[in-house]
Amino acid sequence: MTWSLTEVPSGTKVTIICEDVPYGISKEDHDEGLTSTLDNLANYLE
Template sequence: MTMTWSLAEVPTGTRVTIICENVPYGISREDHDEGLKSALENLANHLE
């Protein structure tokens, strides 16, 4: 799987765009979304 992250400054903070390609078969959309949510929460906690 390839994940491309881009960050852009916006008036309210930072917009994070994540493009996921070649997600392995068997990873459900729900599991993938939960993993991304967790990664973003960890990033936010690290930056605070």
């Protein structure tokens, strides 16, 4: 995973590029995990 954080007028834009995701991990599972990670990060920073 490559994470990029960019300052924007409303806060921070987070771009995540996922490459070579292991076979058997569905897009839905991957999206759910990333969403959880970003929610945890937001809670930590608040």
